[in-house]
Amino acid sequence: MNCKSNKLRDAVVLALVASAGGTGVAIAQEGNSTTNLDRIQVTGSRIRSVDAETSQPVLTLSREAIQQTGRTSIADVLQQIATNGAAINTQFNNGGDGSSGIDLRNLGSSRTLVLVNGRRWVSALDGTVDLNTIPSAMVERIEVLKDGASSIYGSDAIAGVVNIITRDDFNGGEAHVYRGQFSKGDGQREGYDLTLGTSGDRGNLVFGASYVKEKAVMAGARKISRDPVYGLGSSQYSGQTADGGIWDLTIDGKPTDDIDTWEDLAGDPATEGRIGMNRWVVNKGADGRNLANYHAYGDADKYNYAADNYLRTPQERKSIYIQGRYDLTDNIALRTDALYNQRTSAQQLAGFPLSAGSYMGGDQGLSKDSYYNPTKGTADARELNWNRRLVEQDRYYEQDVKTLHWYGGLEGSFQFADRYFNWDAGLSYNSNDQIDTQVGDVNMANMYAATGASFMDTDGVVKCGTPGNVIADCVPFNPLSSAGQMPQEMLDYILFTAKDKYQNKSKSFTANIAGDIVELPGGMMGFAAGYEHRKESGYDLPDAFVSAGMSSGNARQPTSGDYSLDDLYLELAIPLLKDIPGAEVLEFSVATRYSDYSNFGNTLNSKFGFKWKPYADLLVRGNWAEGFRAPSISNLFGGAGASYEGYGDPCSSDSPYISNPNVAQRCAAAGIPASYTQREAYGDQTAWPFDWVSNQGLKPETSTSKTLGLVYSPNFLQGFDVSLDWWKINIKNVISRPQVTYMLDQCYVEGNQGWCDIVNDGLTRNALGQITYLAMGLQNLGETEVEGFDLTMRYSLPDTRFGAFSFIWDSTYMSSYRTKATPDSDWDPSDVGTYVKDSPTWRIRSNLTANWTYGDFGASWTTRYFSSLVENCKYPGVASLCSDPNRVTANGADPQHKLAATTYHDLQVRYNVPWNATVSMGVNNVFAKEPPVSTQAFANNFDYQYDTPGRYYYMEYRQRF
Template identity: 40%
Template sequence: MTFKTTKLRDAISLALVAGATFGASSAFAQEAETAGATTLDRIEVTGSRIRQASVETAQPVVVLSRENIENMGVTSVADILQNLTSAGSPAISRGDVLASGENVGGYYIDLRNLGASRTLILVNGKRLGANTTGLQDLGQIPASAIERIEVLKDGASSIYGSDAIAGVVNVITRRRFEGAELNAYYGQLNEGNGTNQTVDFTIGTSGDRGSVTMSIDYGKEEPIWARDVWYARDGSRGPAFPGAGWSPVSQNGSFCDPCTPSSAAVWWTLIPGQDPTDRDSYQVHTAAFNANSNEQMMARTGIERRSIFVAGEYDVTDNVRFVADALYNHRETTQTVAGYPFQTAAFGIPLSGDSAFNPTPGTDLTIRRRLWEVPRTTESNLSTYRLTAAFEGYFELGNTTWDWDAGGIWNRNEMLKVGRGDASLAAMDLAMGPSFVNAQGIVQCGTADNPIPLGTNLGAGECTPVNPLLPYGVAGAGSLSDPNVQAFLFPYYHDRGLTESTTYFANLSGTLFELPAGDLGIAVGYEHRNEQGRFVPDAFNQAGLSTGLPATTTAGGYKLDEFYVELAVPLLSEVPGAHELTLNVASRYSDYSTFGDTTNNKFGLVWRPVEDLLVRATYAEGFRAPSVDNLYGGVGGSFESYTDPCGSTGPGNVAGGATCTASGVPADYVQLGQGLVPCSTFPCQTPDQFLSGSNPNLTPETAETMTAGIVYSPEWVSGLDISLDWYKVEIDNLIASDSVTDILQDCYLRGIAERCTLFTRDPTDSHINALNFSLTNKGRLETEGYDLGVRYRLPETAYGNFSFDWQVSYISEYNLWANNNPDTVAQPSVSFAGTFRTRSNLGVDWQYGDFGATWTARYYSSMKEGCAVTASYDPTYCNIPDYVAPDVPDGLPLRKVGSNTFHDVQFRYNTPWNGTVSVGANNVTNHHGPIMFSAPNNQFAYYGGFDFGRTLYMKYQQRF
């Protein structure tokens, strides 16, 4: 099948609505390659199942070629995609070092800020396996195996089923590769840490009837420590407020006397060099003894990956081919966070009055002690196995050609998490219980009449006593630095996870008959999928027998059958006012074993009034089915950060209001944080674990997506391509975790009485001591915006080839409703941290013979966040003191920070021996983003999607 190429067709094949940060010349190299072809096999473009020679569709598709990827200074698929201007905040940034569960260490992409679970990931048009939370790890795919990446920024549930609400990422791997290729990358932050190194090797061979291509990747990113990062080393509020957020539960150890009321408790800590068993050896614990937990925290987790990808094909007959690919990936992720802030009041384990270490014999003591000597470290190991096999071919029926394929996919993820640093409560109870000095002068658990054998085997009835009042670095009996004490109190914990997905599919596409304007194309297909998963926390955590967060087993699965049909109907062709007019219609029926069935439809229109102008529009229905974790997840615990509306010092409070008073909260109540110390900064972390869990009664999210746009490649300006696309997405029955903030605001600000039943307060000091929340189909989300793309390739000059690429994504609306009640007021989120109103990338590429260079500027518009005006804050930081929005009509103090631009450069040289040397710097100016007290997508006061600092790197490629 042949067709005449046009500038417009080339432009669409290059996906002019892209938001990537690659140099423009490499993209135009792809354009030139496409333009040079006059006869192409029928291809399947992401977003359509109908195979065709033309790449033009009604939907906006971004194409990142292999050359684009090689001209970037990043090494993972997710980092490549995160630089798209349409990409939202990272789902789990590497700075979320307190994140737990299966997702840690994975790379996920979030299009349109709609959530990573609403972006579907495909490999060669087939689903990538997901874990029990429904997230698909792009890091499983070795970058060396990639031929190109196609990103559909439109709803596609009618084509691909669940999850394709925000869009689809389709990773196309290399096939029929001939020869060998070696790549090496070494990068490092300018501070000298955060080393990143990768090595990959690809080899392939092909013959008359088949081919085999194999890629092997190894990559290792060293962790970055918070103590080495400018925005974290001084504490949780950044360098502007050193010491802010430091915890009174410190490595120095302290006891309270008196202990009540909690807000007025006096805490005592050991005077350096004094006798820990003498009550007079203690002084009042002041802020000078507080703990800067960031000294022990990672600012970025460490990760190590090994991948093997093999793709092969064999022509069984002239029109039947067998294709298969196999993937193995092993990921090791290391997290380290500060030692656990142990508070005996939370567990009912005081330092016994009969302990040999008690400075007030006969009186049990309430203790606070951060277990600094044994930081909490978790190593997550994930192994992924994936196999795809299918037969594909074509046959002639009359004067038309029909394409078909049928096969299966098997994907399995096996996870093992090994952690240490949380204390065994049973061991701690014994170690802090009665103890005495035996005849050998050694402190021993128990009493002289009923001693407990010394040792570290709790199960064998042994015990090693601990003195929690000895500060970190101070030796002595019972010190937490004693290896025997550590061996007794800190066991190793093991969590295990397993997910398995099996899919069978069959597809058929071809031409029903010829219409006056062209062929009436059709595609039909069937898919059966079986998803199973479980995640089993350590028995200690399941039983609540450690200081770790409680968690129970997630286990379950579901099956589904799906049928789809798609039609491409040419209406007009080569007539005045309609060089082309084509209608695309698709529908998919899905039957789930969990919630029942659903049907989703899509309509698309392509109109080309003249040859160099295309107008396109789509309307799509979509859905996202609840994941295994959504439906069958266990109960988990967390220490949430929030602002109590009844606190008299928090922002936007209603202290003294009728609802607060009815709850028994006095008008002068001050919110209590860790250690039951009054909060001075907000949001403030609770001293108590709150519980959350799944919901087996969840129903699917439903969505409507609309897009419209133009693509213009004027014949009178050679090398210029312009595109503009509008989109609007509406999601109902939103599956989301309820939040502490929503619950408290619903109770105290919105007067929803049933929400007040989800938490309790301590009757003596009024702090919230228990709260339960779970997943619900609670809300609605709407977002609307525009994508602009301008590319221009200058005519060849005596100084080389220059090309420019400017991409902009603009969010005009992003509103979230707390529930489906139409009377609920929308919460606008545009320009709040992470949801940038504008993201823009400008790239300039230069190529002169064997030399080349790329410069890219990445722009992020300003951000807002909530703030508090307290003694520890400069009031000028709240530079929007009376922010008014539909959800806060009476005004709320906010803080606004300016825009940020990061610059990347790369220089490259093609050697005479068929190699390429590249050197570059990401964020070459070492630009620092602003401190964000709300810590968006991060554990620290900095936006998790921004660069840590300047990254210098060198790449070498050798082709054989």
């Protein structure tokens, strides 16, 4: 593409130059008032150049393009791009924390590096970045590097880099008001921001303040999510009833003392086939102390917990941002920027499904001496297994996150020996301080006391303990009451409010220099070199009740740790040929980065790239790059967290492997009785919590990235260009947590002694052979490889009497996504086109945007396409949930369900009013397209990456002054 003949390229370069205040410095000529063309720095290189084209593919989202999406969050904007995979967002309720990220290539958010003005942004303990900490009002443009760049930026740049460029050289003011809601009248959003800027001969200053509030959408307000499984109604409601219930163990149909004898009965061959379990539920409004007031449990007693959950979670964000530059001399400038952001967000789940008794997990049941036990004082007095969902109090989780960022430094330029150089050096400080509040979990110590012995005292008050031995401050608990009839004092005694504290902090010093070295046939050879010292630290301090295991939720131990690193890098741009037949441009780029970490040692990562223009209209480009991801603080120092795992023990008598004499011999050698049967049955969830643990011995993940592509801008079709890039990323030493079944199989089935050492080091069995504890540690084991193509087409038509039209079509085609558990394992089949929980691997994601302007009027129409997926059938007999129930493979029956391709349409219209303001109105999901139903999805019956069901309407007013 020739600068003289391609208007599109002229416009792109000039636009980048005009907005490059955060990454470029103007060079003043001594002795006159003229200036050289500003050099710009494009994400993926530290070398500034007048050429915006690099050997690596970069997608740029302008401020106008961001505004045309009608979204109030940078995260929501980035999650719409075709290269995004499955990042966390505000539709994550159960397991969400209000944060939103970006996940390039479906490789995980921790493998996508996020920069602001070319510098690392604050990350969480797991290494991910919450994009909600960056207000959209401060963003000038976003550059997405769709290639690895560890040799330039260091750790985490495996899948790509997102560089958010802020507004810098801004003069005047701008006020913005935003209001929107879904067609159902919920999910209201409002946003207000103010930006002020001033520029002078020696510098500029920009100040911004913003406020965004997004209200919740309830799962019960949408047809697809109001039931646990769409289309199956009450059949899939929870068995944890809203009214109090009894689980009564029987022998030969007669009730027994189930709490004390369950373990013995379950393991006694004499009672095999004679043990039963009856369920009884208290009648509505009846006194649960009378057994005559109960009925046999039936489907009508099930509880629809799904409707109580958030479908889209609420949050509120407040931000203040300031950025300035002051020219100390003609060639040295002082630069600083700072941000403070506060986010409050929340998630909501149905009331806790509380239960107790040996059958219910080994906890204390309702004492036979409890005032509320219906068998108290009878000839058959006994402790009872019981359950009661606490519908009087939803579980509510709230986050208060304060983010602070500051950068200060010097930058400048100089000429030496007729060579141009630029440099910068500065300090950066980033921190996140977070307090999580949890309401609705149970203080188990109080619950044990409250379900123990109790009596009616002479003053007419039910008290804990026995006459003459009252437990002070204890309030007896009645789990056998009807829904809505739980006295507040009972709830207040057993419930508690947990407070968890988190902090992650980063301090760094960076210094960079770039410039010209020597004249080559293709131009001036450029270089960039730099040094970075960074320290990362953080902690997670769970509530004392949580860490002590006294909460009804999973226990979690504290996390605390830090590490530091020193990096050195060198980059060269080598222009070999220019303006000759067959080589309008031929340029190579090489870079290498040495990183020395305090925790695991050093690593060296290099890259090689080229760009070649055989003639003016065609650019061929390619890149090979090494990358790495250092283990995060939570990977290294994370406290143990309880998890109830589903697994199959190969040593169990109902295991498909126990008939193998080698397996039986290994199990016997481990001291496991031949009569052992996994308590929950092979493949079911454990009754005892296992621990997820970290590993301070982790090494970094390593990667190799390859790209090869072309950009074609035909001279005969002005305003049109197309780029096509092939890419492939291989990641080794993947940090993963092996599943329990896999670890046990490796030890007992495969006879892998190394795995036996890992398993036995953290495993505990009781005398019956039951696994009562297992430490599940992180390991550098897996390997992942992804491959595909990116296609981007742009066309700006010549102006017509009907206005100006332009089109952008951006698509990603994933041809392969495969993994293996260990280096010695075989590759698993490609995941492309399949869906498992929280992991959609689309073959195609594609966005097409059409823009029209006519005078002061403008409109945009965007089409977002997700290709179809298939998932394993959970309900093969239900046609609506299993489209191919008779599917058979070489391994046997394998029914599948197809999630249809989904296309969303978004529309925005706008008008520039005469008083220097713009009014915009829009509809996202114009045709109210529903997401495809999935039974593999964790909640809501659809994956979080699809839109919240329903049309979304919004209006904006932007006043400039």
